Amino acid sequence: MSGQELRAWLMTFVADVLDVSPDEVDPCAPWESLGVDSAMTLVLVADLSVVLGREVRPIEVLANPTINAVVEHLRAVQPMGGR
Amino acid sequence: MTVTAHTIGRWFVQGQARPGRPRLFCFPHGGGSAAEFVRWSRHLPNIEISGVQLPGRGSRLSEPVVTGMDELVAAVTEVMPTSAPYSVFGHSLGALVAYEVTRELRRAGRRLPDRLIVSGFPAPLVPRTEPHIHTLPDDDLIDEVGRRHGGLLTEVLADPELKTMMARYLRADYQILETYEWRSDDPLPVPVTVFGSRDDAISADALQAWQRHAAQDITLRYFPGGHFYFRQHQAPVLRALAAVVRETTPMDRAA
Numbered sequence A: 001m002s003g004q005e006l007r008a009w010l011m012t013f014v015a016d017v018l019d020v021s022p023d024e025v026d027p028c029a030p031w032e033s034l035g036v037d038s039a040m041t042l043v044l045v046a047d048l049s050v051v052l053g054r055e056v057r058p059i060e061v062l063a064n065p066t067i068n069a070v071v072e073h074l075r076a077v078q079p080m081g082g083r
Numbered sequence B: 001m002t003v004t005a006h007t008i009g010r011w012f013v014q015g016q017a018r019p020g021r022p023r024l025f026c027f028p029h030g031g032g033s034a035a036e037f038v039r040w041s042r043h044l045p046n047i048e049i050s051g052v053q054l055p056g057r058g059s060r061l062s063e064p065v066v067t068g069m070d071e072l073v074a075a076v077t078e079v080m081p082t083s084a085p086y087s088v089f090g091h092s093l094g095a096l097v098a099y100e101v102t103r104e105l106r107r108a109g110r111r112l113p114d115r116l117i118v119s120g121f122p123a124p125l126v127p128r129t130e131p132h133i134h135t136l137p138d139d140d141l142i143d144e145v146g147r148r149h150g151g152l153l154t155e156v157l158a159d160p161e162l163k164t165m166m167a168r169y170l171r172a173d174y175q176i177l178e179t180y181e182w183r184s185d186d187p188l189p190v191p192v193t194v195f196g197s198r199d200d201a202i203s204a205d206a207l208q209a210w211q212r213h214a215a216q217d218i219t220l221r222y223f224p225g226g227h228f229y230f231r232q233h234q235a236p237v238l239r240a241l242a243a244v245v246r247e248t249t250p251m252d253r254a255a
Helices: A003-018 A038-052 A058-062 A067-077 B035-043 B069-079 B093-107 B138-149 B154-158 B160-178 B204-213 B234-247
Strands: B012-014 B023-027 B048-052 B086-091 B116-119 B192-197 B219-223
Touching: A003 A038, A003 A067, A003 B035, A038 A058, A038 B154, A038 B160, A058 A067, A058 B160, B012 B035, B023 B093, B035 B048, B035 B234, B069 B093, B086 B093, B093 B116, B093 B160, B116 B234, B138 B154, B138 B160, B154 B160, B192 B204, B192 B234, B204 B219, B219 B234
Parallel strands: B023 B048, B023 B086, B086 B116, B116 B192, B192 B219
Antiparallel strands: B012 B048
């Protein structure tokens, strides 16, 4: 999964939470403004671990405050395709 | 003065923008997050939700936690925008904080909320008898909060990093609660609505006692479910919340 695909996946996850369309989700917004708290993060990492085929820990999301920051973090620890 | 999102950014997390609609500031329960109120926003088309985010969690994870009520209330009220019509909601610890913030706004001669909605918490003057838990080790602290209220996931305890992160702000929130002492004061000149659940451990008397903090008759609404009744039956609770805010007559209470 490329960084761009990962960003799109995360935006779609949040869009489902907020019942908006994915293009309304700001990848630079802090998680809490997207309705994602620690409980929601547990759901997110469970799904994301399946999609990426490796365990994603909750702290990897919670310690990176935005969608873009998580994408950058995951790209850094596990090189992916182009943006 | 227009308060921009930037100047209130750290403390207040906006739901969907609803220009011209009354704003509802929402204070979370102990260990809670503003994110939950952002998720409410789509169900409340006539209210602009503003969830309060305390330091030490979410995007404020790296900030020092606040451990005392006076410090918290002073910090929130300093940046809380009160020029436009607004109401205040708080659940559990958030109800106590919302009450103290309203008292502080009165002391400061600021515009008061059109309504104070308190949920799932005894009236502040009711002595609290639970043993203190904010000094317990992380595992015991999280266990005990789960035992009292539910609402914490067993997955949290299974993940050491998440447990450490959450215990830090949960402990801070319980320290705020357990070091709090109610100081006598005149009843608030603000309409007060109390939300609660008969399935919660809080007695009806303890909820009814909010009357002693209000100059007008309070309204008491019960919902089925436990301490987190609004998660079990979200739609009727949010409909009731919308109705309460809608029925609130905006009045100019500016000093």
